[in-house]
Amino acid sequence: MGLLQELRTALQVRLTASATPGQVPGGPSLAYVLGAVVTFFLVLSAVTGLALSFFYAPSVTDAWASVAYLEDQVTWGWLVRGLHLHGASALVIACGLHLAQTAWLGAYRRPRELTWFAGLGLMLLVLGFTITGFVLRWDQAGYWASKVEVGIAAATPVVGDLVQKLAQGGNDYGNLTLTRFHALHVGLLPALTLGLVGAHVWLARRHGVTPRRRQGAGASPWWPAQTVRNLVAVALAFAALLAVVVSTGGAGLEAPADPTAAYDARPLWYFRWLFLLRKLMGPWETVAALIIPGLVLGFLVAMPLLDRTPAQGQGSPRRRRLVLATFFALCAGITALTAASLARDAGDAEHGKQVAKAEAQATRARRLARTYGVPPAGGLAVYQTVPMWRGRALWETQCKDCHQGKDRKGPLIEAGYGSRAWIARFFADPGGDEFYGRNKVAKSEGAMKPVELTGEPLAEMVELVYAESGAADADRGRAQKALPAFEEQCSDCHSREEGVSSSGPALARRGSLDHLVQFIGNPTAPIHLGEAAEMPRFDKDLSMVDREALAQYLLWLRTATAADVAGLEPL
Amino acid sequence: MSDDSGSDRRAMLRLTACALGGGIAAAVGVPVVRMLADPASKITVTGPSAPIDLGPLDRLKIGADPVSVPVVAKEIRDGWNAVQQVVLGSAYLTRTSAGDCTALSSVCPHLACTIGWDPGKRHYVCPCHESLFDPSGERVTGPSERGLDPLPVTIKDGRIYLTWTRYRMGGSKREPV
Numbered sequence A: 001m002g003l004l005q006e007l008r009t010a011l012q013v014r015l016t017a018s019a020t021p022g023q024v025p026g027g028p029s030l031a032y033v034l035g036a037v038v039t040f041f042l043v044l045s046a047v048t049g050l051a052l053s054f055f056y057a058p059s060v061t062d063a064w065a066s067v068a069y070l071e072d073q074v075t076w077g078w079l080v081r082g083l084h085l086h087g088a089s090a091l092v093i094a095c096g097l098h099l100a101q102t103a104w105l106g107a108y109r110r111p112r113e114l115t116w117f118a119g120l121g122l123m124l125l126v127l128g129f130t131i132t133g134f135v136l137r138w139d140q141a142g143y144w145a146s147k148v149e150v151g152i153a154a155a156t157p158v159v160g161d162l163v164q165k166l167a168q169g170g171n172d173y174g175n176l177t178l179t180r181f182h183a184l185h186v187g188l189l190p191a192l193t194l195g196l197v198g199a200h201v202w203l204a205r206r207h208g209v210t211p212r213r214r215q216g217a218g219a220s221p222w223w224p225a226q227t228v229r230n231l232v233a234v235a236l237a238f239a240a241l242l243a244v245v246v247s248t249g250g251a252g253l254e255a256p257a258d259p260t261a262a263y264d265a266r267p268l269w270y271f272r273w274l275f276l277l278r279k280l281m282g283p284w285e286t287v288a289a290l291i292i293p294g295l296v297l298g299f300l301v302a303m304p305l306l307d308r309t310p311a312q313g314q315g316s317p318r319r320r321r322l323v324l325a326t327f328f329a330l331c332a333g334i335t336a337l338t339a340a341s342l343a344r345d346a347g348d349a350e351h352g353k354q355v356a357k358a359e360a361q362a363t364r365a366r367r368l369a370r371t372y373g374v375p376p377a378g379g380l381a382v383y384q385t386v387p388m389w390r391g392r393a394l395w396e397t398q399c400k401d402c403h404q405g406k407d408r409k410g411p412l413i414e415a416g417y418g419s420r421a422w423i424a425r426f427f428a429d430p431g432g433d434e435f436y437g438r439n440k441v442a443k444s445e446g447a448m449k450p451v452e453l454t455g456e457p458l459a460e461m462v463e464l465v466y467a468e469s470g471a472a473d474a475d476r477g478r479a480q481k482a483l484p485a486f487e488e489q490c491s492d493c494h495s496r497e498e499g500v501s502s503s504g505p506a507l508a509r510r511g512s513l514d515h516l517v518q519f520i521g522n523p524t525a526p527i528h529l530g531e532a533a534e535m536p537r538f539d540k541d542l543s544m545v546d547r548e549a550l551a552q553y554l555l556w557l558r559t560a561t562a563a564d565v566a567g568l569e570p571l
Numbered sequence B: 001m002s003d004d005s006g007s008d009r010r011a012m013l014r015l016t017a018c019a020l021g022g023g024i025a026a027a028v029g030v031p032v033v034r035m036l037a038d039p040a041s042k043i044t045v046t047g048p049s050a051p052i053d054l055g056p057l058d059r060l061k062i063g064a065d066p067v068s069v070p071v072v073a074k075e076i077r078d079g080w081n082a083v084q085q086v087v088l089g090s091a092y093l094t095r096t097s098a099g100d101c102t103a104l105s106s107v108c109p110h111l112a113c114t115i116g117w118d119p120g121k122r123h124y125v126c127p128c129h130e131s132l133f134d135p136s137g138e139r140v141t142g143p144s145e146r147g148l149d150p151l152p153v154t155i156k157d158g159r160i161y162l163t164w165t166r167y168r169m170g171g172s173k174r175e176p177v
């Protein structure tokens, strides 16, 4: 009963109004604007956040793509997103200043302890917003920073494992991580914030501003003199934010999260001090990551209990020397660590290289997303939207070694492969280095001999072979004229009838898509090279779709120039 | 006199407060609203405008029953996604002559159920409210106010190319959407 009674009295003191609502004791002042600035940035985050959610899709496959779309293809999307992200930084700064000023004025003391606690709670919520928000973009930066943060939480003794599983929604980062962080970010945290802001502002108004030390006589109404000061401060802060957003080009977006890539992760700048602390502490990093922030927070919470000097009148900071000294020493320490961490990175050439690499990759991924769209498989699949990606990727792994470069084992395949000029060169010297010169078949008894034609008859023969590919520009009339010569010189070894094989490769539909697909599938078939083939068959390793993709690339080469090949988008 | 200047000052302050507040709200509101309105002025979901290859004309025989074939778009853009090989729907193809065929949308013009072909009775029938259509697509009976919607086809190099078109549901007039 006694305890309850005490609690009631204590609460009564804290909740009873000690100031006239709507009045500023001592008159309006620019010293009271920080609360308004914080409130403004909170509202700004809510408004821009709601707007962003019109475009955002929280799933592993869509998150990055939807943010990239908003950033690069929606009018002023970059601006609103920039206001949201840099606005969060502004909010952290404003909260910090508000906190420091409150501490300096001793405004955390009786009867304002509850306001102080609510304020600390809000600050934690703000940090919670930034942690849950950073991962939502699902790019390299957000993904890896978040993984590290959850990893730190996982190092908590006893409950760490459970905390990690709860945070990431299962055993690893995935869809459930995003839905979870998204729900926290747009649902739970805003609701809690609304409640705490309500309490904080209500209490702040009940107790009025903390009078400054040199206080003028009397009080004047809040509206409009103090309001104008608040709004001027808000306008200046907003202008500064806008300048930052415009000059940095917005929030930025890195390449889509790649769980397999090595990435030099960095936290958001307001966690930099902990980041550096962890590095400095080496094997004691758990202490840095968990115990030190815990101690800092504990001290802030305890400040009204440690410093019990009366609030009104004698608010001289000298009387609370120790508490304030600790507080500002902490502030200075955090600021110094932050600056040191940033300076370290600035002076780290290796890190600079990583950043430049990440930037180049981000630019590329976003350009591809803008040009070709993102496949439903997700952000990482954006790299596969490069034209002829599949065929070219297979070429690199399956074909290149034997068909390109000095050390190749087979015929050269490059720009112009299968073109009229290529056929003419082949006719002139089938056993040449460009063709079968490096293969046994060129030295065999049945090796093809050069075609002994020149001038128009040669051109007609080239056209005859070329027309088999079904190329749209083939001149069939001209090709027909080569038939007698073909009968005479070639038909002993080469059949032109579909499905009929001969001692040499059949020419029916040679160079067409179907022919290439079949040839790649089994070059040792009698209709192709037969037993003379040294190239392995690929019909076991490559699916029909794969072989067709490869064949498409070869067909593209036919009309391509060396410059075209060099100009291809890198894989 | 001092009262006067005091209330003047207050009026000024009030005006300043409103102007500042309005200015800030506008500076935040304008980009936000512009961004939210962006999709309204864009084609966010593309349809295939190019004719779709439905295969060789010779798959159809003159005088035979109509054949239902899936219509597959090579690529659809939807916001940030580019989706390959999207099934758009199906069409009924009928060979009309040696070098030509017709295509009918399988979407019922009444309320957009998918119609079927009854080979015994040789008519199209909608399972939802039993609209009947003759082999050329003309309406026979039922709630549909018009016949089946034809889809434009062209024949090139012996292959059928179809231009995918959707029509407004219901009504006797055929309007593309």
Ligand code: FES
Residues within 6 Å of the ligand: B108, B109, B110, B111, B112, B113, B126, B127, B128, B129, B130, B131, B142, B143, B144
């Ligand atoms: S939808 Fe076909 S008859 Fe109603």
